[in-house]
Amino acid sequence: MSRNDDRFPDQVRGSAPVLPNGTAVTGTAESRAALGEPVELVLLDVGGPVYDDCWYREALLRATCELVAENGGMLLEAEFQRVYDARRQSQEGSLRTAMAEHFLRDGDRERLSDRAESYWFYPPSALHPDVLPALRQLSERYSIAVVANQRALVVDALRRDGVAPFIDHWAISELVGAAKPDPEIFWHALNRAGVLPRNAVHVGNRLDSDVRGAQRLGMRTIWVVRGEAPPDPTPEQLGEPDIAVFSLADVPAAVERLQRAR
Incomplete structure (x- = not known):
């Protein structure tokens, strides 16, 4: 598989890996404890990371x-x-x-x-151009689950736009009956995949529902800073996830970084 690790030079801030934008691998004590654990499952939000909010x-x-x-x-x-x-x-x-x-x-x-x-609907033009290349790369190594606060009909849009073939498991709030940050929706995806939280990484664009919700279960987190992310994220906000990125194109290398970091 082609790698993009050259975008993640081995800089160090204290003992934490640092991305080119200066964001360190941080997160909670639970997610830091999982650093270096093999990643088996990538959980993915829809609004923001996949479709334009x-x-x-x-x-x-x-x-x-x-x-x-x-x-x-x-x-x-x-x-x-x-x-x-x-x-x-x-x-x-x-x-x-x-x-x-x-x-x-x-x-x-x-x-x-x-x-x-x-x-609320997503036309084909709402799909971010970095989504399919990133999912193609991720799917070569990991199972992928959609975990999203969405109506069930979003699955039709994801099928139409070529996203669904990369998705192994689905946790859509309208179907699950729970919405992030409720642990139930995360557990739905984890149980379907048969994966423990320490072997999963959640990718989303909100701190309250995505990052904090996943971290409470001990998952590592990647924050995609677009859509409903803050217009001007503070250093404290950038420090909440394990890694913050500004494009889905950077997620495959970020996942790899998390499983190699100690």
Whole structure:
């Protein structure tokens, strides 16, 4: 298999491997304890790492504007963006909840969620160009599981766009009945694959649901800093995952790095 390890020079910050962007292999005590363990399974988020999150943003914006109008008001996109970016920056809690709290009446959260989901879809153009090459490379060495807070119909988009053939196991929140960071959805994928958390790496673009959720089970984590990741990640945020990358193209080498690091 072709390797990209030349992008990960053997720099050291203390005893932690460091990526070219200056991000060290960090993580929690549990995930650091797994460093050097063989990786058997890569768990992959969908919104952000695979598909451009702008399509979810557009669905949420449309639904929020409509409900504000139905309540007799008007929402400017700049106001929506301010709240959207603030919640992304904090990496704490649901974007839908933030919009409902700031712009809607009490009890409108579920209406917002249902309406946003009815508008939420991924056209073929939403697929990031680095996805299929990265999955092709990963699939040569590891099993791959999708672990995503999505409706079941996302599987149709993944099949349409050539992603599904690389996926060995599925954990879609609507089908599992649990959403990240609930441990149940991670365990669903791990149990299907027959893999222990110390032999798995989770790849996602949110700290609250992806990185922290996976770390609680003792998995190593790779944070893909795009989509619903913070507009301006802080050094502290960059230090939460074991590795932070800015492209899925860097994930195969990052996984390899994690299993070689001590």
